[in-house]
Amino acid sequence: MPELPEVECARQVVDRALHRTIVGVDDTDEFVCRPHAPGDLQRALKGGQLVAAHRRGKSIWCDMVDAGGDPGPALGIHLGMGGRIVVTGPAGTASGGDPVPVSGKAIWNRFVLRFDDGGELRLFDKRRLGRVRLDPAIDALGPDAAEISRADFRTRVGRGTAPLKARLLDQATLAGVGNLLADETLWRARLAPTRRAGSLSVEELDELRRVLRAAIRRAILRGGVHTGDLIEHRRPGGHCPRCGAELVRATIGSRTTWWCPAEQQ
DNA sequence: ACCTATGTTGATAC
DNA sequence: GGTATCAACATAGG
Incomplete structure (x- = not known):
C-alpha cells in the first residue's frame, strides 16, 4: 500500500520505537538488507537507540545514537510495494498503535529490532521488496x-x-x-x-x-x-x-x- | 499455468 | 550530461 500517506503513518509508528535500547537485530534477509551483509546492520545498531524518525516521500530514516550517546549512522527504511512497520510495546503489554492488525508468518518479518524492554520494531513484508539500509541517499529524492x-x-x-x-x-x-x-x-x-x-x-x-x-x-x-x-x-x-x-x-x-x-x- | 500488483533501480538508447 | 523507457527484482493472490 505504501505511498506518501501510508509511509507517513508508518513513520508515526516508528516514533514509538524511539529512545529504546536495541539489544537484538535480525538482518539476515540479504535481499531486504542489501547491499549490507548479514551482521553489518547488527553491528551498527546493537546497543544504540533510534532518536528521531524522518520521512521524505516514501522513504523513512531514523537518527541513531550509539551506546555512548554519540551519533551513529542513519537507519533507512523503505516499505517497497507492501511493507508495513509494526512496533510492539514492552513485553507483556498490548502491541501498540498499528491501525490495522498485522498477522502472518514470522518469515514475513524481514527485519527486526528487539529492544531491552522486550518490544520489537518489525518490517513486515510478504512481498520482500521493502528495504533497510544504513545512511540512505535521501538527497537523490x-x-x-x-x-x-x-x-x-x-x-x-x-x-x-x-x-x-x-x-x-x-x-x-x-x-x-x-x-x-x-x-x-x-x-x-x-x-x-x-x-x-x-x-x-x-x-x-x-x-x-x-x-x-x-x-x-x-x-x-x-x-x-x-x-x-x-x-x-x-x-x-x-x-x-x-x-x-x-x-x-x-x-x-x-x-x-x-x-x-x-x-x- | 498465467496474469497482475500501491516501488525502485540499473541498463540501455536516444 | 540529461532524459526517457523498461526489464528485473521476490512473492502473493486472483
Whole structure:
C-alpha cells in the first residue's frame, strides 16, 4: 500500500520505537538488507537507540545514537510495494498503535529490532521488496510532495517531454507520489495522464499542486490512497464517478493507468 | 499455468 | 550530461 500517506503513518509508528535500547537485530534477509551483509546492520545498531524518525516521500530514516550517546549512522527504511512497520510495546503489554492488525508468518518479518524492554520494531513484508539500509541517499529524492513550494513545483514538474503521469511518479522530481495517488490526483485535476509535462500552463501546474496536496491530506485522514474516489473504479468496466463515462486503461510510465477520457484533457 | 500488483533501480538508447 | 523507457527484482493472490 505504501505511498506518501501510508509511509507517513508508518513513520508515526516508528516514533514509538524511539529512545529504546536495541539489544537484538535480525538482518539476515540479504535481499531486504542489501547491499549490507548479514551482521553489518547488527553491528551498527546493537546497543544504540533510534532518536528521531524522518520521512521524505516514501522513504523513512531514523537518527541513531550509539551506546555512548554519540551519533551513529542513519537507519533507512523503505516499505517497497507492501511493507508495513509494526512496533510492539514492552513485553507483556498490548502491541501498540498499528491501525490495522498485522498477522502472518514470522518469515514475513524481514527485519527486526528487539529492544531491552522486550518490544520489537518489525518490517513486515510478504512481498520482500521493502528495504533497510544504513545512511540512505535521501538527497537523490526530489522535494516531498506534501511540502514542495509552488515555485519548485512549477519548475520541476512542468518541464520535459515525458507524460505528466510519468513526471509525477519520478521520485527525483517529486518524492511520494505512487501509482494510485497519481491516477486519483490527475482525475481530480481533470488532467490527462498522457499530457506532456512541459505543456502545462502555470495555472494548470498551480491547480495540480493544490489538488495533489489536498489528495495527500485526505488520504492521510482516511487511511490511505486506496480510499480515493477514483480508485474503486479502476477496474475493467469501471466508470467515472463524476460523469459516468467509461474509464480507459493504458500503460503510462510503465504503470497501469486509468482515467476519464471525457473529463481529463 | 498465467496474469497482475500501491516501488525502485540499473541498463540501455536516444 | 540529461532524459526517457523498461526489464528485473521476490512473492502473493486472483
